[in-house]
Amino acid sequence: MRSDRSQSAPLGIKIAAAVGLAFLHLPILLIFVYAFTTEEKSYQWPPPGLTTQWFAATWARPDVWQALGLSVQVAAISTAIALVLGTLCAAAVSQTRFFGREAISLLVILPIALPGIITGIALRSAFSLAEIPFSFWTIVLGHATFCVVVVYNNAVARFRRTSGSLIEASMDLGADGFQTFRHVILPNIGTALLAGGMLAFALSFDEVIVTTFTAGQQQTLPIWMLEELVRPRQRPVTNVVAMVVVLATLLPILAAYYLTREGDQIAGAGK
């Protein structure tokens, strides 16, 4: 049975896999190509000519910088909030037993299982009801709801693999709660938190639906792109920004993937 794996797959499956990958990734390549087109009003195929002028044009547009700045700030602060809340929640759920523990686990994961539009509507009506004006902070709160889930999931998995007696051993050897957190817990869950944080950042960075419901006049980068597509003015600028966004979110996600994979080996070596 095992040798089947090393044999090469039938031609049909190879073709199917290639078609599947092409279906997934060709549209993304198209975005890259259009970033270099000389035609700025509509997406014409093939591009009549190639140019790099849109990079300069993008650089010069203050609205791009404003949207980018807002997105980075929102993502950074939501991730920070998520790191604190997600870690604490994961610690509580995995280290202690209490009534309703499983229910809490489910409730924390729910925001990411629900369609974003539900989260968005729910938050919007909650903010209106509480008469909170829509602002930078309402966007951050909206994003934090799903960022917490990502951090929580990563942290809880690592906590489960970290033996509870490590904490007892640390206390037994004279370390108080803070020292135990710093010298034992943090080094053991560090990579999981980094991975969770990166995923949370990437999620927040390209979020559209919840943002539409929780933003006031502010435009995050994805919202800005959506608006740009409606107005046919310097369209390739949008593509340049899209390229940057793809790279900016892909790299952290790849890094997170490698960090958690390596973390598995580290945690596995402990037992």
Next chain:
Amino acid sequence: MTPAVAFQKTSRHFGAVRAVDAVDLEIKPGEFFAMLGPSGSGKTTCLRLIAGFEQPTAGSISIFGERAEGVPPYRRNVNTVFQDYALFPHLNVLDNVAYGLMVKGVSRDERHRAAEDALKLVQLPGYGGRKPGQLSGGQRQRVALARALVNKPKVLLLDEPLGALDLKLRESMQEELKQLQKALGITFVFVTHDQGEALSMADRVAVFNDGRIMQVGAPEDIYQRPASRFVADFVGSSNVLPPDFVQRYAGERRWGSLRPEQIRIRRDTSGDGVAARVVSRHYLGAATKLSLDADGLRLHATVPSGAAIPEDGAHVMLTFNRDQLHLMEEQA
């Protein structure tokens, strides 16, 4: 003399479960003390009460005369060797051992020197640079021991420390632990469910059942004079005799225990004695152990090699000296 550890009517209840129930206990300084019992008997909870991971629901605990209730684990001069060793996977062996000194603020050079000494003590010199994942089970155990001893605890707690080791390693570690304890003079409190281990290593043994102590005493006391039916059943290979049987042969209506080597076997079935039938024979080398059926009561007797051994199914008479029959209570 102030006891190393004293329990006074100490209880630890988890809801309706009485894990430890009104236990009185005194452990002497410098003693190698074993807590023996089946799983769920409360021995590990007692250890955790001493370590400070559990707080008593009632009663008091003192360690070298100081009240320990409400004192967190990190303020007790007590260290633990955990059942799963609980070595920190992200630190190397030297930093694992030096951890206790590190959190106390001892300088890097000094704590590494002390850790190296502790590693020598457990015969792992030069292993400091390795990660715990690169060590064998026996080596991890020694590291766990060094990590506890480097803090010079007044009491060292060991939670089934040999449980995960194979038989040969267990035996050499038993020997080594015993010597280490003698050399250091530290009070060792040791939890095990293995009666052989408890009897061979400890100065005194406490036998636990259902959150209570059934008997405390030297290994010979526990083995030869079990205080109750439970102790005789759990600790020894002794025959436990019900009151009916004891009344018939010894006149008193109490539980009794009789060691297998104290039963004599006679082929001639006339005369006094307990009539029995041989069920099976187990050759042990120095002796042969017989399983006997005496009117529904299962008994064991050993016959030294060289003596005539009755065949399976043979009818025999059993005799024993009245004063070798040890009388005991049903409950402690």
